[in-house]
Every structure is written in structure tokens, then in C-alpha cells.
Amino acid sequence: DTGVSQNPRHKITKRGQNVTFRCDPISEHNRLYWYRQTLGQGPEFLTYFQNEAQLEKSRLLSDRFSAERPKGSFSTLEIQRTEQGDSAMYLCASSQGRLRAGGVEKLFFGSGTQLSVL
Amino acid sequence: GQQVMQIPQYQHVQEGEDFTTYCNSSTTLSNIQWYKQRPGGHPVFLIQLVKSGEVKKQKRLTFQFGEAKKNSSLHITATQTTDVGTYFCARYNFNKFYFGSGTKLNVKP
Numbered sequence: 289d290t291g292v293s294q295n296p297r298h299k300i301t302k303r304g305q306n307v308t309f310r311c312d313p314i315s316e317h318n319r320l321y322w323y324r325q326t327l328g329q330g331p332e333f334l335t336y337f338q339n340e341a342q343l344e345k346s347r348l349l350s351d352r353f354s355a356e357r358p359k360g361s362f363s364t365l366e367i368q369r370t371e372q373g374d375s376a377m378y379l380c381a382s383s384q385g386r387l388r389a390g391g392v393e394k395l396f397f398g399s400g401t402q403l404s405v406l
Numbered sequence: 407g408q409q410v411m412q413i414p415q416y417q418h419v420q421e422g423e424d425f426t427t428y429c430n431s432s433t434t435l436s437n438i439q440w441y442k443q444r445p446g447g448h449p450v451f452l453i454q455l456v457k458s459g460e461v462k463k464q465k466r467l468t469f470q471f472g473e474a475k476k477n478s479s480l481h482i483t484a485t486q487t488t489d490v491g492t493y494f495c496a497r498y499n500f501n502k503f504y505f506g507s508g509t510k511l512n513v514k515p
């Protein structure tokens with residue numbers, strides 16, 4: 289299977305704890321994105337990487353959130369001192385980032401990590 | 407700024423009825439993409455529109471980009487239970503994708 293893989297699928301934690309999620313993108317994709325989705329809403333952009341470089345982070349994103357993509361392959365998203373408002377589905381997606389003529393830049397999503405903060 | 411707005415938020419139809427969802431922007435869009443998210447699933451890319459007035463079809467699905475490139479629509483003819491899910495439009499700008507809040511479609515058999 290060469291799709292986007294995320295783990296864990298579910299994470300339940302207590303308020304104040306740190307959590308880390310992992311994403312393995314499609315291997316030939318240069319760009320990797322993190323999104324957050326709450327019930328009834330569309331995916332909200334958090335941050336993205338071009339290879340190992342983190343090129344942009346949402347201004348709405350708390351300093352408690354940090355993401356890495358150390359070797360330009362898999363990525364981790366860490367949330368420190370979790371709060372109940374952090375409860376959401378965290379989606380990872382990848383895209384080619386380097387298109388042939390006529391190509392379409394589109395997102396391939398993983399199944400997400402559902403975070404519940406108690 | 408980057409927002410795209412979608413209406414309606416929910417739509418319940420009887421199987422066989424048609425369905426349309428609309429996506430609107432206050433600014434001109436360079437492109438618009440549509441994704442479908444099945445219940446419990448993740449968004450899956452359907453199509454991208456780029457040209458003013460562009461119309462594309464995928465079987466029973468018809469996608470349209472407005473002449474002014476500020477709105478788009480997705481129309482499903484004769485819905486089936488397999489069409490159930492949430493349909494999102496998204497704009498792709500400066501390497502980032504910004505999603506609307508989606509239209510949740512429920513189809514009663």
C-alpha cells in the first residue's frame with residue numbers, strides 16, 4: 289500500500305499531557321501537510337513542509353504545536369500541554385510538489401489521528 | 407481572505423433526487439478543487455477546475471466554475487446511497503489548500 293499512513297488512529301490523553309503523532313506520506317511526494325478537522329468543519333490548515341523544510345505554519349496555531357520532518361520523509365506533530373480544545377481529528381496529507389506539464393497539485397490524505405483530551 | 411464558503415451545510419434527499427452544493431469566494435479564485443469525505447473516512451480528491459466557465463463531468467457528477475471565477479458548484483444527478491458523504495471545495499493558493507466547511511449529503515433509500 290503506497291498511501292499516506294498515520295498512527296496512532298486514536299489517542300486519548302489527559303489535559304496537560306504531551307502527545308505525538310506520526311505521518312508517513314506517499315514516498316515520492318515532496319510536500320507534506322498537517323490539517324485539523326473538527327466535527328462539521330472542513331480541514332483547517334496547520335503547517336506544511338517542502339521536503340524537510342517547514343515553509344509555513346498557521347498564525348492561528350499555538351506555540352504548543354510543533355512539527356518536524358527530519359529527513360524529508362515521515363513527519364511528526366507534537367502537541368505539548370494538551371487542552372480540551374485540542375480534541376479533533378489530525379489529518380496528514382501529501383502532494384507531489386513537482387508536477388509535469390498539465391499535472392494537478394492535489395492532496396492525498398491519511399486516515400487521521402483522532403485526539404480526545406479529557 | 408482565503409476563505410471559501412459553502413452552502414447548504416446539510417442536504418437530505420430521497421434516492422433518485424438531484425443534489426447541488428455551492429462554493430463561493432469574495433475574491434477571484436485561480437482554481438477550485440472538490441473533495442469527498444465518506445462518513446468515518448478522509449477527504450478524497452475529485453476534480454480541479456481552472457478556467458472561467460469550465461464544466462467537467464464525472465458520470466453523474468457535474469462540476470462548474472463560474473464565469474467570474476468566484477464561485478463553483480457540484481451537481482449530482484439521480485443520487486444514490488453511495489453518494490452519501492461530505493463534499494468540500496478547496497482553493498489552492500501559494501502551495502496551500504484552504505477548505506470550505508462542506509456540505510453533508512444524506513441520501514434516503
